Amino acid sequence: xxxxxxxxxxxxxxxxxxxxxxxxxxxxxxxxxxxxxxxxxxxxxxxxxxxxxxxxxxxxxxxxxxxxxxxxxxxxxxxxxxxxxxxxxxxxxxxxxxxxxxxxxxxxxxxxxxxxxxxxxxxxxxxxxxxxxxxxxxxxxxxxxxxxxxxxxxxxxxxxxxxxxxxxxxxxxxxxxxxxxxxxxxxxxxxxxxxxxxxxxxxxxxxxxxxxxxxxxxxxxxxxxxxxxxxxxxxxxxxxxxxxxxxxxxxxxxxxxxxxxxxxxxxxxxxxxxxxxxxxxxxxxxxxxxxxxxxxxxxxx
Amino acid sequence: xxxxxxxxxxxxxxxxxxxxxxxxxxxxxxxxxxxxxxxxxxxxxxxxxxxxxxxxxxxxxxxxxxxxxxxxxxxxxxxxxxxxxxxxxxxxxxxxxxxxxxxxxxxxxxxxxxxxxxxxxxxxxxxxxxxxxxxxxxxxxxxxxxxxxxxxxxxxxxxxxxxxxxxxxxxxxxxxxxxxxxxxxxxxxxxxxxxxxxxxxxxxxxxxxxxxxxxxxxxxxxxxxxxxxxxxxxxxxxxxxxxxxxxxxxxxxxxxxxxxxxxxxxxxxxxxxxxxxxxxxxxxxxxxxxxxxxxxxxxxxxxxxx
Numbered sequence: 001x002x003x004x005x006x007x008x009x010x011x012x013x014x015x016x017x018x019x020x021x022x023x024x025x026x027x028x029x030x031x032x033x034x035x036x037x038x039x040x041x042x043x044x045x046x047x048x049x050x051x052x053x054x055x056x057x058x059x060x061x062x063x064x065x066x067x068x069x070x071x072x073x074x075x076x077x078x079x080x081x082x083x084x085x086x087x088x089x090x091x092x093x094x095x096x097x098x099x100x101x102x103x104x105x106x107x108x109x110x111x112x113x114x115x116x117x118x119x120x121x122x123x124x125x126x127x128x129x130x131x132x133x134x135x136x137x138x139x140x141x142x143x144x145x146x147x148x149x150x151x152x153x154x155x156x157x158x159x160x161x162x163x164x165x166x167x168x169x170x171x172x173x174x175x176x177x178x179x180x181x182x183x184x185x186x187x188x189x190x191x192x193x194x195x196x197x198x199x200x201x202x203x204x205x206x207x208x209x210x211x212x213x214x215x216x217x218x219x220x221x222x223x224x225x226x227x228x229x230x231x232x233x234x235x236x237x238x239x240x241x242x243x244x245x246x247x248x249x250x251x252x253x254x255x256x257x258x259x260x261x262x263x264x265x266x267x268x269x270x271x272x273x274x275x276x277x278x279x280x281x282x283x284x285x286x287x288x289x290x291x292x293x294x295x296x297x298x299x300x301x
Numbered sequence: 302x303x304x305x306x307x308x309x310x311x312x313x314x315x316x317x318x319x320x321x322x323x324x325x326x327x328x329x330x331x332x333x334x335x336x337x338x339x340x341x342x343x344x345x346x347x348x349x350x351x352x353x354x355x356x357x358x359x360x361x362x363x364x365x366x367x368x369x370x371x372x373x374x375x376x377x378x379x380x381x382x383x384x385x386x387x388x389x390x391x392x393x394x395x396x397x398x399x400x401x402x403x404x405x406x407x408x409x410x411x412x413x414x415x416x417x418x419x420x421x422x423x424x425x426x427x428x429x430x431x432x433x434x435x436x437x438x439x440x441x442x443x444x445x446x447x448x449x450x451x452x453x454x455x456x457x458x459x460x461x462x463x464x465x466x467x468x469x470x471x472x473x474x475x476x477x478x479x480x481x482x483x484x485x486x487x488x489x490x491x492x493x494x495x496x497x498x499x500x501x502x503x504x505x506x507x508x509x510x511x512x513x514x515x516x517x518x519x520x521x522x523x524x525x526x527x528x529x530x531x532x533x534x535x536x537x538x539x540x541x542x543x544x545x546x547x548x549x550x551x552x553x554x555x556x557x558x559x560x561x562x563x564x565x566x567x568x569x570x571x572x573x574x575x576x577x578x579x580x581x582x583x584x585x586x587x588x589x590x591x592x593x594x595x596x597x598x599x600x601x602x603x604x605x606x607x
Contacts, residue, residue, distance in 0.1 A: 031405070031506060032405055032406065032407055033407075035402050035405045035407055036407045036408065038402060039402050039403065039407060039413050040413075042399065042402075042417070043413055043416040043417065046416065046417060046420060046475065046478075047416060048442060048446070049420070049431055049432070049435055049442075049475065050419065050420070050423070050431075052435065052442045053431050065440050067440070067445065068445065068449070069442060069445060111327045111328070111331075114324055114327060115324060115325050115327060115328040117324055118320075118321050118322075118323070118324025118325040119324075119325060122317055122320055122321040122324065123314070123317055123318075123321070124314070124317050124318030124319075124320070124321035124322070125310065125314075125318045126318075127321055130325060130329070133332065134328065134332075136584075137332065137336050138527075138528075138531060144339075144340060144343050144573070144576040144577065144579075144580050145335065145336055145339040145340055145343060146563075147339075147343060147346065147563055147569050147572060147573055147576075148338070148339035148340075148342040148343050148346070149335055149339050151342075152334075152339070168331065168335050170327065170331075171327050171328060171330055171331020171332075171334065171335065172327050172328035172331055174328075175528065177328060178524070179483075179524060182520050182521065182524055183486075183490075185520065185600050186487075186490055186520070186600075202320045202323075202324075206324070216486045216489070216490075217486065220482065220483070220486060227422060227424065230425075231424050231425025231426070231538075232425075233425060233426055233537070233538040233541070233542075234537055234538070234560075238564060248426075249425050249426035249427070249538075250426075252426045252427060252430060253426045253429075253430075253541065253542050256426075256430050256433075256542070265434060265440075268430065268434075269431070269434075272427035272430050272431055273427075275426070275427040276422075276423040276427050276428075279422045279423055280419065280422060280423070283415075283418070283419075283422045284415075287411070287415070
């Protein structure tokens with residue numbers, strides 16, 4: 001006699017009898033707890049790097065290089081944050097990064113949802129041609145255009161300003177447009193037809209139907225955009241030369257190998273931790289949007 | 302002109318076309334300003350010697366000839382290709398597996414999701430700085446764990462020509478939460494009644510996964526595959542921060558070599574040629590993906606759109 005678990009795998013197509021319901025829930029419980037064990041082990045492994053980082057950034061100099069490593073610092077000190085962040089003007093670097101990140105995230109969300117709606121829900125002459133062009137630009141290594149774009153910004157006198165890092169995002173990024181289009185496509189077209197019968201125009205379908213329906217995707221784009229811009233390294237590396245204009249990642253890469261920070265790993269980890277913090281906070285804040293979005297999403301009959 | 306268009310397409314279709322261009326207008330402008338124009342110029346630059354201070358001078362295909370003879374070009378290509386072909390399949394499978402696990406109703410689900418997603422939240426320079434120290438042969442937590450848990454004497458990682466690429470692959474797998482969150486979004490968009498219908502037909506968990514879940518989320522798997530190819534070939538920050546291409550160019554990723562040519566040696570012409578070679582390589586792999594997509598990618602809206 002087969003066990004309940006193997007029975008399902010052995011006869012996947014066999015119609016289920018009513019009496020099997022009780023057995024089904026036991027089986028589900030087994031799967032659920034097996035999954036939980038795997039999840040917990042994986043979570044433990046995946047947490048090690050950040051836990052070590054957090055732990056190190058609260059350690060005194062004496063405890064940093066000990067083997068075996070000390071996981072819970074004793075004593076716990078906040079001095080690393082104070083020294084690490086003020087020995088170079090990291091407050092300024094944070095302000096710079098915030099300006100660039102907020103500007104380009106706003107631009108990305110507005111422009112990409114708008115363009116993706118066109119590609120996903122509207123038919124017209126040349127649509128497929130332009131979509132193939134969009135896909136081709138996705139495949140373009142950044143540096144194919146980076147050199148000439150650099151020359152354009154140089155010609156405009158925008159070098160060593162934030163403009164080259166903000167303005168382009170208001171013209172839509174192919175990656176975000178592509179992801180949003182894929183999500184928009186998963187909604188049945190009957191929705192659009194129904195809205196049009198009810199007298200809704202295309203802009204209304206975009207604004208009042210597709211955006212609310214696609215909240216998880218839009219939230220994802222906003223989050224990816226924020227993180228992408230907050231963590232962007234190559235852009236600032238190429239465009240910003242004045243140290244007062246440095247973003248956090250640029251400053252961090254610049255100072256990480258100086259003796260100040262290599263000699264004080266606890267300072268370096270404290271600064272890195274604070275550099276990660278805005279992304280973490282935004283993520284925790286936005287998680288609620290994710291869950292709401294899941295409720296609103298999908299046509300459930 | 303207008304009348305013949307009208308006769309050919311009909312009024313409704315022309316109005317819809319106008320709206321289409323209204324919506325894609327921002328991208329269209331950006332495309333010409335930041336992409337098409339620069340691309341054309343970049344092609345031209347790749348046939349010139351251009352070192353910023355003097356205007357570009359035409360040298361024909363010389364950059365491309367030099368490139369074939371450049372051992373560092375081949376080294377960077379090898380490094381990047383090996384990295385992509387190992388880290389991409391592992392990352393795709395890993396992130397889907399985690400997403401499916403975390404789509405179960407297990408206790409503390411949102412907590413676990415957060416744990417897995419956090420590494421993807423924190424990419425970039427701070428992470429590269431962190432991993433540089435995690436891989437440290439003397440103080441690093443990785444070698445300490447290898448010794449404590451398995452009794453293995455860990456390698457020199459970033460200081461070893463053999464182990465530096467495995468180190469980068471390991472580090473990339475830490476970020477599988479990024480793919481996971483995209484899969485989770487898709488998994489939650491699969492209508493529950495399809496699962497209910499499958500259950501009434503007697504489908505088990507595995508059957509439901511293969512016949513319902515995978516087809517329904519296939520557009521997203523495809524998205525992750527294509528973006529993964531494009532992303533992997535363009536690794537830059539971690540190699541710049543962690544190893545600067547070392548030791549002995551063992552982690553000289555393609556984009557790092559390209560960056561050096563353009564912004565450190567100021568060989569803009571040669572760098573443009575390098576960029577175009579990478580462009581065609583990525584193009585080739587992406588084309589292969591798209592060629593195969595018709596066989597396994599399912600679009601619900603598309604069935605009526607065409």
